[in-house]
Amino acid sequence: MxxxxxxxxxxxxxxxxxxxxxxxxxxxxxxxxxxxxxTRKAIFREPLALPxxxxxxxxxxxxxxKQGDFFLYFQNSFIVTVASLFFVLLFGAMAAFALSEYRFxxxxxxxxxxxxGIMIPIRIGTVAILDMMVASGLVNTLWALILVYxxxxxxxxVFILSEFMRQISDDLKNAGRIDGLSxxxxxxxxxxxxxxxxxxxxxxFNMIPIWNDLWFPLILAPAEETKTLxxxxxxxxxxxxxxxxxVLSALSMAxxxxxxxxxxxxxxxxxxxxxxxxx
Amino acid sequence: MTALSLKNVNKSxxxxxxxxxxxxxxxxxxxxxxxxxxxCGKSTLLRVIAGLEDASSGDIHIGEDLVNLTPPAKRGIAxxxxxxxxxxxxxVRNNMTLxxxxxKRSKEVIDARVAEASRMLDLEQYLDRYPSELSGxxxxxVAIGRAIVRQPKLFLFDEPLSNLDAALRMNTxxxxxxxxxQLDASMIYVxxxxxxxxxxxxxxVVLRDGRVEQIGSPMELYNNPANQFVAGFLGAPSMNFIxxxxxxxxxxxxxxxxxxxxxxxxxxxLSGQVTxxxxxxxxxxxxxxxxxxxxxxxxxxxxxxxIGETVGLAFDPAKSYLFDQNGQRVT
Numbered sequence: 216m217x218x219x220x221x222x223x224x225x226x227x228x229x230x231x232x233x234x235x236x237x238x239x240x241x242x243x244x245x246x247x248x249x250x251x252x253x254t255r256k257a258i259f260r261e262p263l264a265l266p267x268x269x270x271x272x273x274x275x276x277x278x279x280x281k282q283g284d285f286f287l288y289f290q291n292s293f294i295v296t297v298a299s300l301f302f303v304l305l306f307g308a309m310a311a312f313a314l315s316e317y318r319f320x321x322x323x324x325x326x327x328x329x330x331x332g333i334m335i336p337i338r339i340g341t342v343a344i345l346d347m348m349v350a351s352g353l354v355n356t357l358w359a360l361i362l363v364y365x366x367x368x369x370x371x372x373v374f375i376l377s378e379f380m381r382q383i384s385d386d387l388k389n390a391g392r393i394d395g396l397s398x399x400x401x402x403x404x405x406x407x408x409x410x411x412x413x414x415x416x417x418x419x420f421n422m423i424p425i426w427n428d429l430w431f432p433l434i435l436a437p438a439e440e441t442k443t444l445x446x447x448x449x450x451x452x453x454x455x456x457x458x459x460x461x462v463l464s465a466l467s468m469a470x471x472x473x474x475x476x477x478x479x480x481x482x483x484x485x486x487x488x489x490x491x492x493x494x
Numbered sequence: 495m496t497a498l499s500l501k502n503v504n505k506s507x508x509x510x511x512x513x514x515x516x517x518x519x520x521x522x523x524x525x526x527x528x529x530x531x532x533x534c535g536k537s538t539l540l541r542v543i544a545g546l547e548d549a550s551s552g553d554i555h556i557g558e559d560l561v562n563l564t565p566p567a568k569r570g571i572a573x574x575x576x577x578x579x580x581x582x583x584x585x586v587r588n589n590m591t592l593x594x595x596x597x598k599r600s601k602e603v604i605d606a607r608v609a610e611a612s613r614m615l616d617l618e619q620y621l622d623r624y625p626s627e628l629s630g631x632x633x634x635x636v637a638i639g640r641a642i643v644r645q646p647k648l649f650l651f652d653e654p655l656s657n658l659d660a661a662l663r664m665n666t667x668x669x670x671x672x673x674x675x676q677l678d679a680s681m682i683y684v685x686x687x688x689x690x691x692x693x694x695x696x697x698x699v700v701l702r703d704g705r706v707e708q709i710g711s712p713m714e715l716y717n718n719p720a721n722q723f724v725a726g727f728l729g730a731p732s733m734n735f736i737x738x739x740x741x742x743x744x745x746x747x748x749x750x751x752x753x754x755x756x757x758x759x760x761x762x763x764l765s766g767q768v769t770x771x772x773x774x775x776x777x778x779x780x781x782x783x784x785x786x787x788x789x790x791x792x793x794x795x796x797x798x799x800x801i802g803e804t805v806g807l808a809f810d811p812a813k814s815y816l817f818d819q820n821g822q823r824v825t
Contacts, residue, residue: 386579389546394593394640395567408583 244470251275251463258459275460276468278451285465287440288447293472295357295443296425299364300418306365307372307417308380308410312402314373315380316388326377332370337363338430348435355438363431368421379413380406415480422480426473444469496555497522497648497680498543503552505535505542505704512538514704516552520648520682520697525674528684529691529727530701536684539701540650543682544573557647567596572641573650576657578633580625580640586612587621590640604643611642614676615669631662638670642677649681655690667693688728692716700724722821725750731779731790738816740764740784747824750815753779753792758799762808764789768801782807 249265250258257270264270279285314326337344344363345354353359383406391401407414432446448465451458498520505513512535520526528536541547543554545566554561561569572593580589587608594604612618615635625633634654641649651670655663671694674681685691691698692712700707700715700723708720712728719725725733731753738745741763758780766784773796780791780799789807799805816824 384577384579386575386577387581389541389544389566390573390575390579390581390640392546393544393566393571393573394644395596396592400596405581 247463247470248467251460251467253460255460258463272460275458275462275464278458278461279464279468282450282461284439285447285468288442288444289468289472291357291441292426292444292469295360295364296422298357298361299368299425300422302361302365303368303372303421304414304418307369308376308407308414309402310369310373311376311380312406315377326373329373330370332366333374337367341430341434345434353435355436355441357436357441359435360431360441360443363435364421364425364428368417368425371420372417375417376410376413379410383409419477419480422476423473426469495522495557496520497524497557498682499553499555500543501553501555503539503542503554504550505538505547506550512704513542513549516706518699518706518709520680522680523678525681525683525694525696526699527691527695527697528682528699528701529686529688530707531727532686534701535704536686536701537652538704540573540652540682540684543648544571544650545569567593570647571650572644572646572648573652574634574637574641574654576653578625578637578657580633580636582625585622585624586617586628586636586639589625589636590643593640593644607643607645608639611639614642614673615639630658631666634658634666635669638673642673647680649677649679651681651683653685654683655685656687670694688730692728698728700727719815720823722748722750722817722823725815725817725823729753731792733815734789735817736764736784736787736789746819748817748821750817751789751809752813753790754794755809755813756789756791757808758791758793758805759808760806762806764807765804766807768799768803768805771799771801 246262250262252266252272252275253264253270254272254274257264257266257272261270266272310329314322314329348354348359353362387405387409388401391405396404427445428443429445429449432441432443433449436442437446444465448462448469451461451465496519498518500516500518503513503516504511516539518526528539530536538547542549543556545561545564549562556569556571581592584592590608590611591604594607608621612621615638617632617635617639620628620632620636625636628636634657637654654670655666658666667690670683674694683690683694695712697709698712698715699709702723708715708724710718715724716728719728722735726735729752733750733752734756736749736751738747738749741749764784766782766789768780769783769788770781772779772781775796776794778793778795778797778799780793780797782789782791782805784807791807793799818824
């Protein structure tokens with residue numbers, strides 16, 4: 216066993232540091248959730264207090280349910296996130312496979328070009344993107360968001376996945392070729408299952424920014440029927456009056472699905488991050 | 495009938511010329527071993543035959559058919575890889591049946607072939623296990639089983655034993671030899687281990703730097719090497735080379751003597767100091783250093799030679815080999 220790990224003091228310090236970090240990271244979430252169950256007055260009087268018999272109130276949740284089509288927003292967010300992730304993973308993995316598996320002219324250049332997107336924020340191109348979406352009539356459709364998020368996620372996906380795919384043994388793919396599998400079957404049946412941890416890593420890295428994004432829904436799809444959850448929650452934030460109960464309740468509910476997806480991916484994720492490092 | 499014929503096969507990766515003008519015929523039922531030091535192009539040659547790499551020029555015939563442009567799956571070959579290359583997410587049965595299912599064979603045929611192969615390889619109780627639950631030797635047998643079920647015209651083995659430990663390697667070597675007798679199929683086997691080559695082959699192809707150095711049966715190559723490289727590569731311990739100058743001054747040729755043809759004799763033409771002795775029980779290997787040049791003697795039985803002793807060495811000129819300055823055999 217590692218020496219640093221067996222030392223009692225180090226062990227304590229390590230866990231202490233991690234616990235403190237966790238508390239700091241979770242604190243805002245905790246505040247949001249406890250305050251979403253309190254009356255408006257209680258939120259302002261003692262923002263840090265837990266809800267008790269006096270201050271407990273579900274008024275925020277009731278407002279959210281009544282006002283606006285919260286379930287539609289929820290559904291929009293979900294469709295956009297899942298569809299974007301699907302395309303990012305599919306196209307990212309395919310591009311990564313081509314880059315890592317085939318020798319062709321400009322292979323390295325192509326890889327660099329695809330990775331360049333990691334360094335350039337897609338928001339710089341917002342105006343051009345809006346122009347394009349208007350020209351193609353995609354404004355106020357979920358497709359506008361899905362396409363943009365797919366483009367946003369691809370560079371990192373290609374970068375991470377091609378590294379992982381290079382590690383898969385050539386013999387395995389060649390065995391598949393000799394057994395008569397097509398290149399597509401080799402990709403879907405042999406390679407994809409083996410890079411599953413890397414896929415989960417890419418999925419988590421992409422999922423949270425997409426779910427939380429306010430920028431593109433606000434610009435590309437602000438219509439009532441295409442509002443995402445984050446954008447939908449904004450109706451409660453006014454220039455002069457903000458319905459904090461509703462905002463906090465909406466946000467509390469918005470956390471749930473990401474949390475569920477994260478738990479699903481996290482086992483794979485841990486394997487993905489540590490594979491290679493620990494073995 | 496020929497199972498495989500290669501005519502003037504060349505392969506280049508960019509500017510690197512890996513295979514140079516390879517010509518080879520493999521007869522039906524023959525066990526051919528490609529042997530050579532690492533980087534000699536033997537694996538590349540195997541992959542060209544398999545169709546995993548395209549030949550830059552030349553013709554490859556498997557059976558009667560020109561297969562230069564045929565994809566690997568349609569060439570009627572099966573390959574066993576050094577790393578086994580089992581599909582990790584499929585169990586043993588599905589690993590073996592994948593190719594047949596891909597070729598849309600009927601279920602009865604598939605079941606019969608799997609039963610046959612698993613009986614031959616003693617894999618019956620492991621059919622439902624996954625590769626990660628098998629030992630190295632078992633994985634190797636599954637890899638061989640996956641090749642057998644396809645009933646190929648030609649088996650290709652790419653250093654199949656190099657990941658096994660010494661004891662298992664010997665057993666598996668015998669199993670492969672048995673398999674060859676039972677199946678009566680043509681096999682091509684790549685290895686860098688000259689013992690495997692000598693024990694398994696009907697015909698050995700010695701490769702160096704992408705060129706065929708010599709082709710022949712193991713004993714032909716051992717007794718009648720065409721050049722210094724082949725002479726030095728086959729046989730363990732390997733052949734001793736000594737400048738002929740030391741015996742007849744002015745002679746620029748090189749004398750090659752097998753370790754078993756050297757004897758200790760006080761009136762021999764050579765003498766040197768014993769620097770190391772290996773007692774193997776049945777044999778004794780003695781390393782004698784003559785002016786910085788180590789010579790290996792293989793003496794049968796047990797001998798009490800002491801390190802540091804000065805001994806004379808004798809050999810029968812009729813059993814020695816002479817090579818010219820280019821390494822070509824003279825006599």
